[in-house]
Amino acid sequence: MTEAVAVEFRNVSKDYGSGSVLRNFNLTVPKGQIVTIIGPSGCGKTTLLKMINRLVEPSIGNVLVEGTDIGTLDAVELRRDIGYVIQQIGLFPHMTIEENISIVPKLKGAGKTERKERVDALLSLIGLPPEQYRKRYPHELSGGQQQRIGVARALASDPSIILMDEPFSALDPISRVQLQKELINLNQRLHKTIVFVTHDIDEALKIADRIILLNEGEVVQNSTPEELLAHPANDFVIEFVGQERFQPALPQGSAHHIMIDGLSIGSESPISEALEVMRINRVEGLAVIGKWGDLLGIVGIGEIGQHLPLDSRLKVGDLLQTDTVALQEHTPLSEVFELMRRSPILPVVDDDNRLIGTVTRSCVIEALGRHLHREVSSA
Ligand SMILES: Nc1ncnc2c1ncn2[C@@H]1O[C@H](COP(=O)(O)OP(=O)(O)OP(=O)(O)O)[C@@H](O)[C@H]1O
Ligand SMILES: [Mg+2]
Numbered sequence: 001m002t003e004a005v006a007v008e009f010r011n012v013s014k015d016y017g018s019g020s021v022l023r024n025f026n027l028t029v030p031k032g033q034i035v036t037i038i039g040p041s042g043c044g045k046t047t048l049l050k051m052i053n054r055l056v057e058p059s060i061g062n063v064l065v066e067g068t069d070i071g072t073l074d075a076v077e078l079r080r081d082i083g084y085v086i087q088q089i090g091l092f093p094h095m096t097i098e099e100n101i102s103i104v105p106k107l108k109g110a111g112k113t114e115r116k117e118r119v120d121a122l123l124s125l126i127g128l129p130p131e132q133y134r135k136r137y138p139h140e141l142s143g144g145q146q147q148r149i150g151v152a153r154a155l156a157s158d159p160s161i162i163l164m165d166e167p168f169s170a171l172d173p174i175s176r177v178q179l180q181k182e183l184i185n186l187n188q189r190l191h192k193t194i195v196f197v198t199h200d201i202d203e204a205l206k207i208a209d210r211i212i213l214l215n216e217g218e219v220v221q222n223s224t225p226e227e228l229l230a231h232p233a234n235d236f237v238i239e240f241v242g243q244e245r246f247q248p249a250l251p252q253g254s255a256h257h258i259m260i261d262g263l264s265i266g267s268e269s270p271i272s273e274a275l276e277v278m279r280i281n282r283v284e285g286l287a288v289i290g291k292w293g294d295l296l297g298i299v300g301i302g303e304i305g306q307h308l309p310l311d312s313r314l315k316v317g318d319l320l321q322t323d324t325v326a327l328q329e330h331t332p333l334s335e336v337f338e339l340m341r342r343s344p345i346l347p348v349v350d351d352d353n354r355l356i357g358t359v360t361r362s363c364v365i366e367a368l369g370r371h372l373h374r375e376v377s378s379a
Helices: 045-054 075-082 097-107 113-124 145-157 171-191 201-207 225-232 235-241 269-283 301-305 333-340 361-378
Strands: 006-016 020-030 032-038 058-063 084-085 162-166 194-198 210-215 218-223 264-266 285-289 293-298 345-349 355-360
Touching: 006 045, 020 045, 020 194, 020 218, 032 045, 032 171, 032 201, 032 235, 045 058, 045 194, 058 355, 075 084, 084 145, 097 145, 145 162, 171 201, 171 301, 194 201, 194 264, 201 225, 210 235, 210 293, 218 225, 218 235, 218 264, 225 235, 264 269, 269 285, 285 345, 285 355, 293 301, 293 345, 301 345, 333 345, 333 361, 355 361
Parallel strands: 032 194, 032 210, 084 162, 162 194, 264 285
Antiparallel strands: 006 020, 006 058, 210 218, 285 293, 345 355
């Protein structure tokens, strides 16, 4: 199945009169995702964005929005159906927040009650209580709050596409991170197509479903953030993104992928039997289970060593360690590796605390070895 396409550039070239900014440019933007456009200053990001709402016209080629060549549409109408948020948000200073947000709905003929409801819903959505903010003027808001109003205004006509040109770059780092989080949350609910231009690779990696990296009017890489970090297309990508971000990633997966069966013992078994199972399997601990296969804890070589010389009547249950962690099948490997440092063996249990497998040090070593092998052979 092919993904639904929100925006498509077909063989687009742009020349403002002093050489081409984009040359024979092709790009599709999938529907319902946050796509970030990133690249050095002057590479054509804003030009590209403005071609989607016809603030800039291509010199050659076509731009399609939801399958329609926008060259055939009325530019003003088109702009009312596409949200647009820029860095200096440009709220009208003499209008209240309510009036600012209602501009497009009003132009589209929405009645007074409908507009008020829309404003209140949007203010709530962006986390500003309507009773408190509706009647304020832009200068009575902080920079971050003004940018939020910008986002609300862009959402006001319920467009399916929103264009954002460095919308958060004038904000302090804390407000910026906050707004990035809010944008991600917002779009998990609204599923808009958001084309988001930024200079900042951290911002792009954080918010993007897809990243499009441009250089001199050409797409250098178009991929998910994960793909970009795992397989940078060339040296320019590495240099732009920053060498330090390309450390080999941890292996993907969860406890489920590396656990093995067995390596458990009943709490009533003699300690000598536990030692025998450990010796044969070359492990330093076993999961201890009760009658019904439920996990009671672990028995480890460290604890046994504390009770030398061993009394032959000792049972596993006598040396049971209950202060250990148990994994679930979906515990990520990164967490498994961390926990393994503090325990000779990690039991894996289901939702009813029944033992379903164990993770040993050699499971972890093997997983790391396989990962390293893959990293080396794909380099
Ligand atoms: N209206 C214009 N007239 C002439 N040239 C322009 C115009 N707008 C942009 N350009 C040129 O087109 C190129 C791309 O500009 P654009 O604004 O798209 O870059 P950008 O990637 O958004 O840069 P920045 O990151 O600095 O915002 C630049 O060389 C710029 O000088
Ligand atoms: Mg720009």
